[in-house]
Each structure stands twice: as structure tokens, then as C-alpha cells.
Amino acid sequence: MWRRFAHLSLSISRTKLQSLVRDPTVLKLINTFSSDAGNDGVASSRKPFITFVLGGPGSGKGTQCEKIASIFGFAHLSAGELLREEMSSPSENGELIRNVIKEGKIVPSAITISLIKRAINSATSDKILIDGFPRSEENRIAFEKIIGVEPDLVIFFECPEEEMVKRILGRNQGRIDDNMETIRKRLKVFEDLNMPVVEHYSSKGKVHKITATGTVDEIFERVRQVFASLRYLKACLSF
Ligand SMILES: Nc1ncnc2c1ncn2[C@@H]1O[C@H](COP(=O)(O)OP(=O)(O)O)[C@@H](O)[C@H]1O
Ligand SMILES: O=c1ccn([C@@H]2O[C@H](COP(=O)(O)OP(=O)(O)O)[C@@H](O)[C@H]2O)c(=O)[nH]1
Ligand SMILES: [Mg+2]
Secondary structure: HHHHHHHHHHHOOHHHHHHHHHHHHHHHHHHHHHHHOOOOEEEEEOOOEEEEEEEEEOHHHHHHHHHHHHHHEEEEEHHHHHHHHHHHHHOOOHHHHHHHHHHOOOOOOHHOOOOOOHHHHHHOOOEEEEEEOOOOOOHHHHHHHHHHHOOEEEEEEOOHHHHHHHHHHOOOOOOOOOOOHHHHHHHHHHHHHHHHHHHHHOOOOOOOEEEEEOOHHHHHHHHHHHHHHHHHHHHHOOO
């Protein structure tokens, strides 16, 4: 491992480099880049760098994703938005999606994954944020099977329930699921079905847990550090 970085020691302190290569996210980034590196050590046929952004309803996933996308050049794919668009289009699945969302339940994996796949294929960046998916272990397993990749990184926004409820009730986007009855169901589905996904990726060292209380800017500063360390290492590897 150290020989790969020997030439960098001129410009980066050994301590800084050691702390970077111990970080699980950075380790994965190194593996991603080294597995498809060409002769010049620079990635030749890059696979997309996929980040799952998870957190309870109202934890701030969408708000933070917009900032990550604009500052770090990621494509932002919101699974919920893709489903809402599909629901409002003359699609054969529209009615089913509407009923599931209204009940705070989870849309069948095949539908969501086909929308995500299409969005990945038309994304203009090879760095992708998938916001609000996978929602369950069944979603996760189906994604890994159908798309054939695991995420490189998982961001998990940890937020108290009362704060999430307050934010959703103030969201004012006219959503059919932003009412107290559906919110209660969504919170239960999040605990019962989505948290096991977070635990799965935690056990693989892929999760960066972000405390999602405070102002949008305070939270983004925590998020920014994760992506800034990735960008820094990527710049080093592209020397
Ligand atoms: N840190 C924050 N403090 C207060 N309100 C926030 C914060 N982050 C987001 N919001 C607001 O809370 C609501 C839910 O945020 P959103 O990003 O849509 O969350 P999610 O996508 O996780 O449901 C939105 O109205 C948003 O403007
Ligand atoms: O992969 C997904 C993403 C969303 N949803 C449905 O869409 C709703 C809204 O999701 P979104 O991520 O937009 O809500 P948020 O967590 O951002 O409030 C969820 O409650 C689910 O009913 C789903 O079934 N599968
Ligand atoms: Mg959202």
C-alpha cells in the first residue's frame, strides 16, 4: 500500500496520509480507483461512484443532497421524487405508487429500481447520490442483484423523531404523505425496515453517520468534510 503513495510523501505529511488511508470510505475509494486503473495509474473505464443517502423522513436528505450536488458535482437522484414523477405521469404503475406512498409503505423494488437505473444511465456525472433508497433489506438486495454493484459510500442522517415531524409538518410541498397519520406510519417503516439497511452497511464500514440537528449550514459542514476528504484523495491519486 505504501509504495503506491511513495511519490505523494513530498507534498502530503505522512500523518495526514496515514489518517486518510485508515478511513473506510477512503479505502474503498482507493480500491475503486485501483481496480480499474490504466497504465498511468489513472482510472480508465470508471464505474459510477455511488453514494446512498439515508435517514428518517424529514431528516434533511434532500436539502443536504442539493448542496452536495452543487458543490461536489454529484448527480442527485431522489427515489421519492422519481416515484412522485412516475405517479403523476400516465404510467400503468401510477395508481399503485400513489396508494403505497399515501400509506407510508414501500413501493415494490422492481418499480423503484427500474426508475433509478434509468436515472443513473442518463446522469451527467459519474458521481451519483441516491437519496432515500434503499428503504428495506429487500430493496437493498434487489438493487445489488439487478444493478450489480454495492454503494461506495453511505451517508446516514441521524435526527430525533420530534425534529423530523416538525420539519415535515412545515415542509408545505402539498405531498399526500406529509400528514400526521402517514408520518407515524413512515417513522415505523423507517425504524423497522430502513434501519437494518444502515446496520448492514455499518457492518461493512461504509456508513458515515452525520448528526442531523442544527442549521442546514452546520449540518452541511459535517457532510462537507466527508466529501472534501474524498476529493482530496482523488486529487492525490490523479497525480
Ligand atoms: N437543518 C434544518 N433545520 C430546519 N429545517 C430543515 C433543516 N434541513 C431541512 N429542513 C427543512 O425540513 C424539511 C424536510 O427536509 P428534506 O430535505 O425534505 O428532508 P428529507 O428529504 O429527509 O425528507 C424541508 O422543508 C426542509 O426545508
Ligand atoms: O425507495 C423508495 C423511496 C420512497 N418510497 C416511497 O416514497 C415516500 C416518500 O419518499 P421520500 O424519500 O421522498 O420521503 P422523505 O424521506 O424524503 O420525506 C416514502 O415514504 C415511500 O412511500 C419508496 O417506496 N421507495
Ligand atoms: Mg426527501
